[in-house]
Amino acid sequence: MDKKPRIGVTGNHRSWSPSWWCTKLALALAGAQAERISVKHHWSGQPLDGLIVGGGDDIDPEHYGGQASEKDEFDPERDTLEIRWIKWALERNTPLLGICRGSQLINVVLGGNLYSDISVLRKRTYNRPGLLPTKQVFVDTDSHLFALCGKSKLRVNSLHHQAIKDVGNGLRVVGRDLDQFTQAIESNQEKPIYGVQWHPEYLFYLPSQFKLFRWLVRSG
Secondary structure, eight states, X not given: OOOOOEEEXXXXXXXXXXXXXXXXXXXXXXXOEEEEESSSSOOOSXXXXXXXXXXXXXXXXXXXXXXXXXXXXXXXXXXXXXXXXXXXXXXXXXXXXXXXXXXXHHHHHTTOOEESOOTTTOSSSOOOOXXXXXXXXXXXTTSHHHHHHOOSEEEEEEOOSOEEOSOOTTEEEEEEOTTOOEEEEEESSSXXXXXXXXXXXXXXXXXXXXHHHHHHHHHO
């Protein structure tokens, strides 16, 4: 029997982490084994065929020259760990999927920056968080993401109040919402990188969202 691809999944270290369990299930359905990596879950040392950088706390603005607000919550240890893992994946050309915070952090590592809080900037969309696919993302039809998902308009969920502002080196914006905030990025250098602002691990029952996990597994 062929050995299952092994995918590293970074995230918070909490015992109860719905995003981890949903990501693990999505990867299992795609034919892979997930390995949890956090400040309390150390890498086993076994080879990884892909990497997911998950969602969660805000990124400390010291990493992109931003300003912190009183409501922001940071996890410096997690920032350091995930920055190291993103660089690891980039150096090895390991398939990389960033989810929400993960997409933002990939952008920051590659020299981009963020809006610290987009809630006051929204005009055509609301900023109420939710797990259901109630928001729209418009995907560029000349993008790899469009070829993968097969749709120019995706229904997604939203749990964020930060967003990518200026895109990092080697990346391009390929998905936007009604307010034109960045919702998806990919490599413009044919590297195996996707970043999405929503949470596909809670939407893997939708074929267009499950394809992100299947891509990661098959690309490793």
